[in-house]
């Protein structure tokens with residue numbers, strides 16, 4: 090939603106995004122601060138730091154979490170680099186972060202260096218990161234515009250240069266799907282966003298597959314930039330528009346922690362997941378007993394590709410890196426697949442070193 094006023098109402102999908110961010114940063118900060126003296130949290134589309142109803146914006150959420158962890162990590166430094174285009178939002182953000190500092194004072198705040206600049210995400214974010222000396226250290230960069238495409242591939246490549254840096258990007262596929270066929274300018278924006286023209290294959294996709302095609306293309310873009318692993322979330326705004334939140338990292342630990350964050354989100358808040366590997370693209374219910382139907386189908390396909398079978402630890406790693414499910418969901422699922430004769434294993438308890446083979450050629454359901 091492209092708001093005109095300096096602040097706007099926080100909608101449910103934004104609440105979901107904040108939930109994922111909050112949980113992830115709670116895990117990210119202690120891990121990164123235990124291994125590095127300096128880390129950076131950056132945003133290219135920072136917003137005003139507050140919503141109309143008084144809820145905190147993402148920079149304020151991050152500030153709160155990072156200040157908390159710095160208190161427990163003497164000698165470490167966190168830099169916050171925040172870019173926002175709208176001067177009224179910059180002023181509001183400055184007020185919000187000053188308020189955040191005033192309400193949680195402590196010696197650790199001298200090690201939380203905050204830089205807010207009015208400007209355009211590109212190229213200003215990169216300039217400010219370079220000036221702050223952040224590019225040589227790990228960064229978590231949130232690029233949360235109004236859906237874009239507004240983040241060039243070259244920026245993502247620069248962020249990916251440090252092997253511990255990570256990105257999270259919001260991307261609304263509908264804009265390119267609707268407008269880029271006829272308009273050269275929009276097509277060029279798509280090329281800059283994806284870093285090549287492969288995404289234009291979307292024009293020949295069936296309507297129902299266009300958005301997921303662009304999502305998968307963007308995951309390839311992140312991989313080309315250097316982020317070996319990516320995860321995508323579907324956020325649905327109040328008008329039913331689809332927005333992807335896509336996370337890129339080089340680290341399995343990052344994938345694991347991001348999944349923990351995403352599986353904690355309350356689905357009532359406008360977020361939903363589909364597994365990119367699920368041929369049926371079923372929407373998942375993140376209930377207490379999550380629906381593992383898609384994972385069952387995906388694992389059966391994966392098992393069928395290897396007639397001699399696979400070890401459980403292989404299936405767990407595959408699940409972590411290639412699906413939206415968690416490592417910890419695999420063994421219970423395999424036990425139920427064994428009861429239903431979809432797989433064969435050695436008898437007894439299923440452990441990481443158990444060998445699994447698929448039973449039926451046609452066991453896709």
Ligand SMILES: C[S@@+](CC[C@H](N)C(=O)[O-])C[C@H]1O[C@@H](n2cnc3c(N)ncnc32)[C@H](O)[C@@H]1O
Pocket residue numbers: 103132133134135136137138139145146147148172173174175178208209210211233234235239
């Ligand atoms: C979705 S909001 C950010 C919300 C914020 N991340 C949060 O969760 O609280 C997007 C912001 O990006 C700003 N913006 C739009 N285009 C921009 C650009 N090219 N460079 C920097 N900021 C931009 C808008 O003014 C708006 O405040």
